[in-house]
Amino acid sequence: MKPVVYRRNRRADVDAVRRLGVAGVATVHEAMGRIGLMKPYLRPVWQGGAVSGSAVTVLSQPGDNWMIHVAVEQCRPGDVMVVALAADSTDGMFGDLLATSLKARGVAGLIIDAGCRDILTLKEMGFPVWSKAISARGTVKATPGSVNIPVVCAGALVSPGDVIVADDDGVVVVPMEDAVRAADLADARLANEESKRARLAAGELGLDIYGMREGLAKAGLVYLDDPEESAG
Ligand SMILES: O=C([O-])CC(=O)C(=O)O
Numbered sequence: 001m002k003p004v005v006y007r008r009n010r011r012a013d014v015d016a017v018r019r020l021g022v023a024g025v026a027t028v029h030e031a032m033g034r035i036g037l038m039k040p041y042l043r044p045v046w047q048g049g050a051v052s053g054s055a056v057t058v059l060s061q062p063g064d065n066w067m068i069h070v071a072v073e074q075c076r077p078g079d080v081m082v083v084a085l086a087a088d089s090t091d092g093m094f095g096d097l098l099a100t101s102l103k104a105r106g107v108a109g110l111i112i113d114a115g116c117r118d119i120l121t122l123k124e125m126g127f128p129v130w131s132k133a134i135s136a137r138g139t140v141k142a143t144p145g146s147v148n149i150p151v152v153c154a155g156a157l158v159s160p161g162d163v164i165v166a167d168d169d170g171v172v173v174v175p176m177e178d179a180v181r182a183a184d185l186a187d188a189r190l191a192n193e194e195s196k197r198a199r200l201a202a203g204e205l206g207l208d209i210y211g212m213r214e215g216l217a218k219a220g221l222v223y224l225d226d227p228e229e230s231a232g
C-alpha cells in the first residue's frame with residue numbers, strides 16, 4: 001500500500017463528542033452494546049486525564065515516528081491522535097516535544113499502540129496519553145506510513161473522524177455516524193444509574209432493585225441455615 005495523507009474536514013458532531021466525554025468510557029461502551037473497547041493493555045501514562053474528540057489516525061512503522069510529525073499538520077483543535085502500528089512495538093515513539101507540538105494545535109490527547117516517554121513532563125503539561133508501554137527507547141524517521149486511513153489500534157477499528165473517549169478505565173471508539181445516537185443512549189444510561197446509585201446508597205439491595213431473587217431461585221440457588229448453629 002502506498003503511503004498517503006488524506007486531508008479531512010469532516011469531524012464528529014461536536015455536542016455528541018462533548019456528551020460522550022462526560023459519560024466516560026465504561027458508560028459509552030455499555031451504551032453501545034459493549035463494543036468498541038480497545039484492549040486493556042492501553043493505559044494512561046498518568047492517572048486522572050480524560051478526553052473525547054474526533055480521531056486523526058496514523059499508521060506508523062515500528063520504531064519510526066516520522067508519520068506522527070506528518071500527522072500533526074492534519075490536526076484541528078479538539079482532535080485526538082490515534083497511532084496504530086504496522087507491526088508490534090513498544091518503542092518510545094512519543095514524548096514531550098511531540099506533545100508540545102500537538103498541544104499548540106489544540107489536540108486533546110494521544111492514543112498510541114506503542115511506547116511513550118517523558119512521562120513526568122507530559123503530566124506537568126497536562127497532556128494525556130494512553131499507550132501500550134512506557135519506554136525510553138528512541139525511534140528513527142526512515143519509512144513513511146499513512147495518515148487518516150482506517151486503522152486497527154489495540155484491537156479496535158478506528159476510522160478517521162470516529163469519536164475517541166479515553167479515561168482511567170481505558171479507551172473506547174464510537175463510529176462517527178453513530179456519535180449522536182450513542183450520546184443519547186449514554187445520557188439515558190447516566191440518568192438511570194443516578195437513580196440506582198441513590199437507592200443503593202440508601203441501603204436497598206441490588207437483589208431487590210433488579211428483581212433477581214426469582215431468577216436465582218429458578219437457577220437453583222438455595223439458602224440454608226448454618227448447620228452448626230441449628231445443631232447448637
Ligand atoms: O523526539 C522523539 O523522538 C520522541 C520524544 O521523546 C519527544 O517527542 O519528546
Ligand SMILES: [Mg+2]
Pocket residue numbers: 095096097117118
Ligand atoms: Mg523527548
